[in-house]
Amino acid sequence: MDTQEKVVKSVKFKLTISKSSNSSTKSIGITTRNMLKKLKESSQMSPLAEYVEKNLHSPSYASENLTRAIEGLMKHVQEQDAQITRLINKADNIDLSHVMGKQVDSCGQLKEFIEATIRSKIEGSSRSSFTYSKPYNPRIDCLKMPMGYQPPKFQQFDGKGNAKQHVTHFVETCNNAGTYDDHLVKQFVRSLRGNAFDWYIGLEAGSINGWEQLEQEFLNRFYNAR
8 A cells, every 4th residue: 555655746846847848648648657657567457546647548538537536545445444454443343342241140139239228228328217217337247256256235325524534444345345347336336325326327238347436436426525
């Protein structure tokens, strides 16, 4: 295709020189025949190029017709390029569809998970406000206490007094009993009463994801708010 473009450009250039020098139609024909010969040697000629060569010997074949023929040849080459591009794009799309097909199962699982989450939220919001739901997530709810664990006796906090001291005493009591980190979330309610207990049961269901979060929310409510 590069060779054809060079040939076409060379033909146009020589035509311009021929016109400016008032050359005859015969000289144009000779030049064009030479270019067509090179085009034949470089690649297979298009039907339009063959038409140009066939009518080149006709006396009525003037420079204007030759220019139109060359432009038509260029258009033919461009159409071939466009067709090749379309085929490449089609092949790319087929490969992409093949890859995406491998992800159908994963996408289906993700869709089911999203639907289940939305369903859970809707069902949770439709519950009566008198129904109790644990404020911590299912992961924490599934945590098992250590073998032989005995619940210690916790000091009670009713919303008055020093909330930070209460947290410190609660953590030490749990650690002495062999429980740490997120296990404290499940035991914290045992240390609350009165307004503090009301605050705890008013937390959104499943909103607590760990002990640090519960501790911070508790201090924000009863310590930092003082």
